[in-house]
Amino acid sequence: MSRCIFCDIKDNPDNIVVQNELAFAIYDKHPVSKGHILVIPKRHFDSFFEATEEEIVRLYQLINECKKIIDEQFKPSGYNVGVNVGYDAGQTVFHLHIHLIPRYKGDTTHP
Numbered sequence: 001m002s003r004c005i006f007c008d009i010k011d012n013p014d015n016i017v018v019q020n021e022l023a024f025a026i027y028d029k030h031p032v033s034k035g036h037i038l039v040i041p042k043r044h045f046d047s048f049f050e051a052t053e054e055e056i057v058r059l060y061q062l063i064n065e066c067k068k069i070i071d072e073q074f075k076p077s078g079y080n081v082g083v084n085v086g087y088d089a090g091q092t093v094f095h096l097h098i099h100l101i102p103r104y105k106g107d108t109t110h111p
């Protein structure tokens with residue numbers, strides 16, 4: 001079974017914001033914005049498209065829990081929710097993670 005940095009973090013409860021049976025969440029080490037969270041399956045695999053339906057449900061539940069925490073703590077006015085799949089798409093850690101990036105008025109460029 002492969003392991004990686006997120007597998008190591010998973011085993012250290014100090015780093016975990018919230019978790020359920022199949023997924024856990026941590027604050028990103030290099031946040032794009034204040035409160036940037038990664039929602040991660042406990043099972044090690046690299047691609048969003050390899051997740052089981054049960055994992056998708058559990059990841060989605062955790063995204064919503066994290067949103068509540070971020071809303072209360074940081075009061076953002078929007079979110080980017082996204083996944084990089086593959087090196088060519090910018091994936092750097094090859095253990096699936098969903099970026100939950102709170103956004104704040106004025107921090108994106110709109111026409």
Ligand code: 5GP
Pocket residue numbers: 005009026027028029030031038083084090091092093094
């Ligand atoms: P990717 O480019 O693969 O979609 O995103 C990987 C993310 O993982 C990056 O936003 C990066 O800052 C974050 N990251 C990489 N190593 C660590 C780490 O050791 N701890 C935490 N909390 N985040 C990490």
Ligand code: ZN
Pocket residue numbers: 002003004005006007008043044045094095
């Ligand atoms: Zn891993």
